[in-house]
Each structure stands twice: as C-alpha cells, then as structure tokens.
Amino acid sequence: MPYRRAVTNKDFGRPLSVSELTSLVKEVLEGSLPSVLVEGEISNCRPASSGHLYFTLKDRGAMLQAVMFRYRTRGLGFEPADGVLVRARGAVTVYAARGQYQLLVEGMEKAGEGDILAMLEERKRRLAAEGLFDDDRKRELPRFPRKVAVVTSPTGAAIRDIINVLGRRNSGLDIVVLPAAVQGEEAAAQIVERIGEANRLKLGDVLIVGRGGGSLEDLLPFSDEAVVRAIAASAIPVISAVGHEIDWALSDFAADLRAPTPSAAAELVSESRESLRREVQQLRGELGTAVRSRLDRARLLLGRFEPGAVEARLQRLLMPIAHRLDDARDELSRAVGEAVAERSRRLELAARELEAMSPASVLARGFAVVRLARTDGGGARSEAPEAAIREASRLSPGDELDITFASGGARARATEVRP
Numbered sequence: 001m002p003y004r005r006a007v008t009n010k011d012f013g014r015p016l017s018v019s020e021l022t023s024l025v026k027e028v029l030e031g032s033l034p035s036v037l038v039e040g041e042i043s044n045c046r047p048a049s050s051g052h053l054y055f056t057l058k059d060r061g062a063m064l065q066a067v068m069f070r071y072r073t074r075g076l077g078f079e080p081a082d083g084v085l086v087r088a089r090g091a092v093t094v095y096a097a098r099g100q101y102q103l104l105v106e107g108m109e110k111a112g113e114g115d116i117l118a119m120l121e122e123r124k125r126r127l128a129a130e131g132l133f134d135d136d137r138k139r140e141l142p143r144f145p146r147k148v149a150v151v152t153s154p155t156g157a158a159i160r161d162i163i164n165v166l167g168r169r170n171s172g173l174d175i176v177v178l179p180a181a182v183q184g185e186e187a188a189a190q191i192v193e194r195i196g197e198a199n200r201l202k203l204g205d206v207l208i209v210g211r212g213g214g215s216l217e218d219l220l221p222f223s224d225e226a227v228v229r230a231i232a233a234s235a236i237p238v239i240s241a242v243g244h245e246i247d248w249a250l251s252d253f254a255a256d257l258r259a260p261t262p263s264a265a266a267e268l269v270s271e272s273r274e275s276l277r278r279e280v281q282q283l284r285g286e287l288g289t290a291v292r293s294r295l296d297r298a299r300l301l302l303g304r305f306e307p308g309a310v311e312a313r314l315q316r317l318l319m320p321i322a323h324r325l326d327d328a329r330d331e332l333s334r335a336v337g338e339a340v341a342e343r344s345r346r347l348e349l350a351a352r353e354l355e356a357m358s359p360a361s362v363l364a365r366g367f368a369v370v371r372l373a374r375t376d377g378g379g380a381r382s383e384a385p386e387a388a389i390r391e392a393s394r395l396s397p398g399d400e401l402d403i404t405f406a407s408g409g410a411r412a413r414a415t416e417v418r419p
Helices: 018-032 113-129 157-169 187-200 225-233 262-269 271-303 307-357 359-364
Strands: 036-047 053-058 063-068 085-095 100-110 147-152 174-179 206-211 238-242 369-372 400-404 409-413
Touching: 018 085, 036 063, 063 085, 113 225, 147 157, 147 187, 157 174, 157 206, 157 262, 174 187, 187 206, 187 225, 206 262, 238 262, 307 359
Parallel strands: 063 100, 147 174, 147 206, 206 238
Antiparallel strands: 036 053, 036 085, 053 063, 085 100, 369 400, 400 409
C-alpha cells in the first residue's frame, strides 16, 4: 500500500467542512484500496428492483456495506442469500451522501468453491486432453430400450422422479436400480462399482447415473476421475443426470448424453416411444384429413355435372362475352355518332368559308368590281369587259369604266386619276 503523509488542519489553515473531510477520506481510501479480496458472511441481502444487489459482509468483529451492480450479478454462479460465506473482490469506495465506505463488488464466489472449481477445471483439461470427452466417442441412445439401469441413491428423490416419469410415459419398461451413495467419501467408489456391475451383467440397454441437486461439494463424487473413466469406458450408453439445471459435473462431459435433471433423463429414455406415439397419432390425423379431403373433392367434381351447375357454369362463361359485346356495340355507336357530328361540323365550316370568299358575298358587303370598258374599233362598247382594276395607275383621265355591283351595274368615265 503506498505511503501517504498525514494531513492535519495546518495544511489548510482553517477548519474543514464535512464535505471536504469526506472528499479527503474518499481520495485516501479509493486511491489506496482499488482492488481487494474480502471474505465474509452475507447479511441483510436486499436485491433491488433495478437488478442491483445490496448486502452486508460481516464476521465476528465488523461489518462492511457492499453493492454489486446488475451487469455484475449476471455472472454469479449461485444465489446470494443471508448466511452464505463468500469471497468478494472489488474496490473500496466512499458514499459521500451517507458518509460511509463500502465495497463495490466486481466478482463474488462462495468461500472455498474457488479452490474446488480450479481443481475441477484442471482435471477437466487433463481428461479432455486424453480424449475422454470427444464427441466422436458418444453413442446414440437405443430407439426402443427394454430395460433401464439407474445408478443412484435408492432413497433419494432422483429415483422416485425417474420411476414416476417412466411409469407415466412407458409403463412396460423394466427399471433396474443399482444402489450407491451419491455423496461422501465412499460415493465415488460405489458409483464406479455399480457401473461395472451394470456392464458385466448387462443389466440395461441404457444406464442413468445421477442424483438430485446439492452444493458443489455434494456433487464432487460425479466429478471423481475414477467415475469419469468408468462412464467413458461403459459399453452401455450412459446418461449423466446430476443436480438441477445450473449444476454440472465432469460426468456430464464423459457421458453419451447429459440431462439437466433425473426427471429429464427419464424423459429422454422414453422419448423414442413417446415420439413414435405422437408420430402415429399425427399420421392418423393426416390420413383422416387426406381421406376427407379426397371425398370432398370427389363430391365437388360430381356436383359440377348437375344440370343446374352446368347451366350456372355456362352462364358464368357467357356473361363476360355478353358484357364485352354490349360494351363494344355501345362504343361503336358512340364513335359513329361522334364521327358524323365531326364531319357535319367541318362541312358547315367549309360552306361558311366558301360563302364568305365568293364574289357575290364580297359585293353584298358594299364592294364593287371596276373594269375598263372595252370598245370595238369604231368606239362602240364591247360586251367582254377587261379584268378588274386593282391599281389607279392603270387608268387615265377619260377612260370609260364598267362598274358591277351586287345588283346591277353602271358605266362611268374617269375624270381624274389620283396616285
């Protein structure tokens, strides 16, 4: 721990406020104890609705407040409760609002379990290196076993659960119970002996090895090296059913199949028969459905040839054609009417334009046609007038003019010509 010089009021020259003193304590503690491992008994455990865990660590002489945040509690392998002896690792912090120091827990395990887990991990690595846990060694369970051998305590809850499940799901299955202690110093040797007996005497088509839940120490016989090797060497397929869902033992890795509980192991054994029963029921239902469907289809096919049905089908076929014919006839009539109206309108416009451009119409609006009057050689008037005069420059004073009006005409003489 780093050395820190003692701090007194002389360093400040004035009294310290509570906040200043608390900040100083916080700085000293948090700077000096960033990571510690504390062993103590859990007391006053209070899980919060937010998921955080508040509790007290205590021993015979002192108590320490502790808090573990939600994201840290997810990695716990046990349920914290009052009275449980634990080892907690974390940093010492100061909660200034209450003026108390506490342990901010980063990790926690049951006291003593850390050494056991380390031992089990080392054993697991060593046995796995020998190939005892390889997948290619594991065998399929027989589809329809006739006899099941069970290595467990004859008085425990595990054997009762197995018998109840198998009796409910497969009452014709024989069950052979091989009694053995499931905890204590003699348990591992008895389990190994019973596994050997089951193989020598061929007492079952499937072998269940397991027990109910318990502490890590209680489950140790199923992680014994001799038990693991006996399971791996068994000629009978083995199901390991140790503890509850969260429990585990090395026998789980050596067995051909792992069940989370003894009841689940019994269900796995009878699963093939139960699956076959469900499959037969499903096929029976599908067969009945298929037969009913074919009968219904046959009725529908026969019903299509009844007179009323044939007439209705014919009407359904002809109705769209009749509708299209009526629509086409209406469209043709409308198009012919529009074409005739358009031609009539254009003819009327052409007649109006022709009438407006005719000479008679021009004269009717007050205009007149002026021509030079033709005469023969003796000065007599000719009946064929010249072309209409359009420019005054063509006239000379004294020229006789022939003027045509809308009605009638006149003879005049030009007395003056203006440019």
